[in-house]
Amino acid sequence: MKLLHTADLHIGMINYSKLDPETGLESRLLDFLKTLDLMVDYALKEKVDAFLFAGDAYKTRDPSPTQQRGFGERIRKVAKAGIPVVMVVGNHDTPNAEGKANTLDIYSALEMENVWVSRAPEFLNIPTQSGNLQVITAPWLHKGEFKTLGDKLPAMYEKIKPDAPAVLVGHLEVEGAIFGSEKGLAIINDATIPLSLLTDRKLSYVALGHIHKHQVLAKDPPVVYSGSPQRIDFGEEKEAKGFVIIDIENKKTSFNFIPSDARSFLTIKVALKEEEPEPTEIILKEIGKHDVKDKVVRIIIDIPASVTKEIEMDKIKRVLTSAYFIAGISRNVERKERAALDGQEEVERLTPIEALQKYFQSKKYDEKRIKELENYAAQILDS
Numbered sequence: 001m002k003l004l005h006t007a008d009l010h011i012g013m014i015n016y017s018k019l020d021p022e023t024g025l026e027s028r029l030l031d032f033l034k035t036l037d038l039m040v041d042y043a044l045k046e047k048v049d050a051f052l053f054a055g056d057a058y059k060t061r062d063p064s065p066t067q068q069r070g071f072g073e074r075i076r077k078v079a080k081a082g083i084p085v086v087m088v089v090g091n092h093d094t095p096n097a098e099g100k101a102n103t104l105d106i107y108s109a110l111e112m113e114n115v116w117v118s119r120a121p122e123f124l125n126i127p128t129q130s131g132n133l134q135v136i137t138a139p140w141l142h143k144g145e146f147k148t149l150g151d152k153l154p155a156m157y158e159k160i161k162p163d164a165p166a167v168l169v170g171h172l173e174v175e176g177a178i179f180g181s182e183k184g185l186a187i188i189n190d191a192t193i194p195l196s197l198l199t200d201r202k203l204s205y206v207a208l209g210h211i212h213k214h215q216v217l218a219k220d221p222p223v224v225y226s227g228s229p230q231r232i233d234f235g236e237e238k239e240a241k242g243f244v245i246i247d248i249e250n251k252k253t254s255f256n257f258i259p260s261d262a263r264s265f266l267t268i269k270v271a272l273k274e275e276e277p278e279p280t281e282i283i284l285k286e287i288g289k290h291d292v293k294d295k296v297v298r299i300i301i302d303i304p305a306s307v308t309k310e311i312e313m314d315k316i317k318r319v320l321t322s323a324y325f326i327a328g329i330s331r332n333v334e335r336k337e338r339a340a341l342d343g344q345e346e347v348e349r350l351t352p353i354e355a356l357q358k359y360f361q362s363k364k365y366d367e368k369r370i371k372e373l374e375n376y377a378a379q380i381l382d383s
Helices: 027-046 065-080 105-109 146-157 279-287 313-319 352-362 367-382
Strands: 002-006 050-053 085-088 115-118 122-128 131-138 166-171 205-209 215-219 222-225 242-249 252-259 265-271 296-303 325-333
Touching: 002 027, 002 205, 027 065, 027 242, 050 166, 065 085, 085 131, 085 166, 115 122, 131 146, 205 242, 222 252, 265 279, 279 296, 279 313, 313 325, 352 367
Parallel strands: 002 050, 050 085, 085 115, 131 166, 166 205, 205 222, 265 296, 296 325
Antiparallel strands: 002 242, 122 131, 215 222, 242 252
8 A cells, every 4th residue: 555645735835935927926835836736746646545644734724715726726636536635634724713614624514525634533444446544643632632642542543453554644743853943833732742652553654744854753653754845944944855655565664755846945154254355256156156046045144344345235146146036145244342442431421522532542543633523523513
């Protein structure tokens, strides 16, 4: 039996986005839908037995109709191909009020064939082209309800029959998992699930969502976060993005991480030397070492206080024209420590002209220059 495992699409993330001239849509929305297309096409081409989605279809609990249409069209394509789709509700899918519909409830309301949506822990028998698939679900729960999993999951493990594969699909924070930058996106619940609760040997595989970094927490059975298939921000710059393909045969499970077409992020750091005479050329040379085409790029420049020549920003932007998006050009200017005026005299007691005199003297201006500047200062103060 072959399964596809993915999670954390977060459709609706539009940071580092621009309007697509052909569709009028946010370009980052198209990025996310393109990645979903990749997974859908893979599922159809490889004729997987089930498509497991472990929660967080959208960025917010109130996705726009355009976002819902984009996700729905692709889920329908999988289901119409005869591939069962199992979706659990994630924290970003869950409404604040318990009685409100979640973002995936529409599929249950429409009773879409070959689509199962789980908003509470349950045991499902899913018919596939390779036989029955037993699925235990662990969706995101309201705070205080997570403790019930300690009783519910073991009870459902007892229902597993040995003649068919069994998987758990959950949107959970599991102990030992490594968070990435998505921690800032998380809807705080303070509910960490013990890994031991998910490692029952009757399970063939545990498909997890919620944490964006792909990682394997256990191997027997495999407890795996697929990770998010598309990058959210620079915190995920170096993380591999993709989805997981699972093969279960003769009670043995193997799985492979398949890289996606996630948008690349690139940080270029430039540290200028003291008294650098041609800072712009140094920066351009460093940018030239990198392939910026179609990437979200940011430049961070450390500038010593001794560098006085102006950096030509227009030239820098010109060499970045092939980038998908310039996220920023940061200039970190080192500031020299100010020389103390006169430690024996409280600055607050000085008149403005006296304070200026102290400052000019500390800068070692000649007397003629000081007098000239004092005259200008006096004219300003008198006006």
